Amino acid sequence: MSSPVCIVGGTGALGFGLALRLGRSGVAVVIGSRDPGRAQQAADRLRERVPEGTFSGAGNPEAVAEAELVILSVPFRSQSETLTNLKQALRPDQLVIDATVPLAAAVSGKATRTLGVWQGSAAQQAQEMVPDGVSVVSAFHTVSAALLTDLDHDLDEDVLVCGDRRADKTRVIELVDRIGGLRAVDCGPLEMARIVEALTPLLISINVRNKVRAGIKITGLTE
């Protein structure tokens, strides 16, 4: 992978965990944050955990400028504002991997419930908001941030990938497959994100009941 992967919201739990795992897999990671200082602090913490990794941090527009793949891992509350602020920074050759989950917690509701998004899903909202030519693929909703962050934990679960163009999904699937223990599963067009985004509150409900960090595996696929 020539250019680094940018993680917008890489100071948050999921983004940080993905950065750790990607960095350990030899992928250079640029952490993006509204606050460049916080992004750099996150990069420092990543370097402590994975000394062999290549990490940097910058404000969101600068971080995005360096990357072909941009993972958007922000609370749903901030997704729209973040994308508005990135309108000038995103270029037509870039691919946004949206991991946003419209949890009702965004409006002080329950984390086991979702909000209805006018476009159908957070990923489809992202697709509507990015500049022309920028593609959006949806992924990483079902992987526990805590398990990603625990580098001693051997992952063994699937990442459900939704997107409208096969070539875009192939790029995302290749990225996912670099992380040991994760398998990417093509779930169809971006509209299927309506369903996949709802798996996060389902897993939260299972977690609460069973005191676990649940994930998803699709059965019946040949390895």
Add this chain to the structure above:
Amino acid sequence: MSSPVCIVGGTGALGFGLALRLGRSGVAVVIGSRDPGRAQQAADRLRERVPEGTFSGAGNPEAVAEAELVILSVPFRSQSETLTNLKQALRPDQLVIDATVPLAAAVSGKATRTLGVWQGSAAQQAQEMVPDGVSVVSAFHTVSAALLTDLDHDLDEDVLVCGDRRADKTRVIELVDRIGGLRAVDCGPLEMARIVEALTPLLISINVRNKVRAGIKITGLTE
């Protein structure tokens, strides 16, 4: 299990597959259908496949009368009408296990899309329609009818169970666990059926792309 399990819609693919597996597990099954003759024919076919099983067939109201547990496995198109017709037959001590999926195919849409149900989910519609005192638990949405019917196939997947009362879910979990290779996972209250019912179109989308019979397994739970 003292009384038989009734499967309303047991002449359909999912209901028939569940009947096969339950019958083979030593659970007596009564097939319900609008047409008593078709129910009896289904029972005959079940007996051919599983000679050691106990199968009978009857019109829906008569079939329901014999059972404590009633599995509702009908197309979404027929769910409301079926429950209306069962209003006089269902008794307060009975538990309805709803397996209905509101696929858009019910209104000539795609099987990878769902309909919005006013009550939130087909299971919640069922809960609204059953007589007072009858409980509804949601289950069996993610198990392939074809794999259930193929008795040479070793199942190895989860059944996601949603319901408002723990005691009801325990009864359903015990039933699921009688079928070898299926593990029941408590997903929380009945409202979570909104999410679980949408897993059927997700799996259909995965099936189409990969030419498989996909199912779901929750990772991170201790066996």
